[in-house]
């Protein structure tokens with residue numbers, strides 16, 4: 476349903492209906508009554524071709540950044556997922572004119588936005604809503620924004636974002652559940668990030684883009700979507716250099732013009748299908764990828780016995796023999812991505828021997844382990860380390876997606892497992908994976924979405 480939102484922007488009456496339905500669905504989510512689940516009959520290798528959508532985390536920065544343009548921004552290759560629908564909805568509610576060109580392309584004219592306020596109702600569902608802080612600060616020199624929602628990996632501070640805004644000359648107060656940011660003027664500054672933060676790097680770029688003088692971010696994050704955001708802003712006339720390295724220099728400019736820009740393919744969606752192919756002993760050609768972005772995932776899959784062939788913009792994963800153990804430590808890019816950690820754990824749960832997974836980014840990202848053990852996995856967690864003793868096979872069980880990537884891990888586990896697994900709370904998964912049911916079915920998976928009302932389940936899709 477939420478994917479319809481993007482189409483509905485053509486027609487305000489349809490939009491009203493969709494918003495109403497979204498609100499009803501949200502009530503179910505908040506009231507813990509979640510209606511849809513996936514039903515997966517496992518044990519079949521995935522085979523065939525899959526095409527990767529645009530990068531979620533790039534889109535979630537680039538769409539709000541259109542607010543900084545004086546002209547019209549045409550953004551292509553937007554993934555049709557509920558997180559992008561939510562951010563487009565925020566823009567629409569703030570007063571932007573958003574036009575749907577086709578299912579993955581929109582045009583944004585943000586010239587009519589006059590408010591710097593983004594209330595809790597708009598931000599509560601997604602982490603990336605914090606980018607409106609940098610954007611509003613840059614455009615209006617003030618922002619009043621509710622702190623973000625999103626996946627629960629323990630404490631998710633925004634102190635580095637605030638440190639960056641303050642270094643540019645803003646004052647930041649948190650009162651009555653709102654972050655109040657004000658600046659008479661923004662001046663370029665040198666900002667050292669005490670730890671590598673994707674969100675803080677992006678937010679400081681956004682806030683500094685029109686600041687007077689030069690801003691230098693040291694110990695910046697290097698993720699592909701930071702480079703993508705910088706390329707988008709540079710295509711509008713910004714002057715950002717060094718994105719993709721740990722020192723980023725931003726020369727402030729007065730105006731940003733309109734642009735046409737196509738978002739990069741999603742590294743994590745591609746990685747998820749790579750792991751799924753290896754986990755099921757399949758043979759999958761993954762199209763529309765940037766192989767360079769997948770190197771850390773490729774390296775680990777080769778260690779576990781998969782064969783990965785790289786082409787210009789596609790990658791083929793097969794796994795002819797047994798799954799072998801390996802150790803994984805998540806780190807900021809170009810290290811192994813934390814957003815691939817749960818999927819890798821699902822794969823390693825049936826690898827021969829003992830694998831050690833160390834979470835190097837988030838304090839608490841093993842909440843899904845309880846679900847995986849319901850399917851027969853043997854995993855012991857001690858703080859930021861999980862020890863996975865490979866078992867010969869997983870078995871079906873009722874499980875749930877505790878967050879977005881944990882949900883992807885449950886899907887992979889279910890595809891590997893004997894029997895039919897039911898996965899609840901799938902709204903997490905649909906925040907980040909476009910058409911996952913169709914894409915997996917095209918690869919031969921037996922997966923369907925089922926709508927449950929009371930005790931009766933009827934197939935909805």
Ligand code: UD1
Nearest residue numbers: 532603631632633634635636671672673674675813836837
């Ligand atoms: C982004 C991604 C998320 C991914 C994460 C790490 C989006 C929308 N989300 O999240 O999927 O898991 O990068 O690759 O792009 N930290 C602080 N202070 C801050 C900010 C962060 O201490 O002000 C810490 C965090 O607690 C965490 C680490 O830095 O331990 C990394 O966080 P960060 O890179 O900021 O993650 P997000 O941008 O929120």
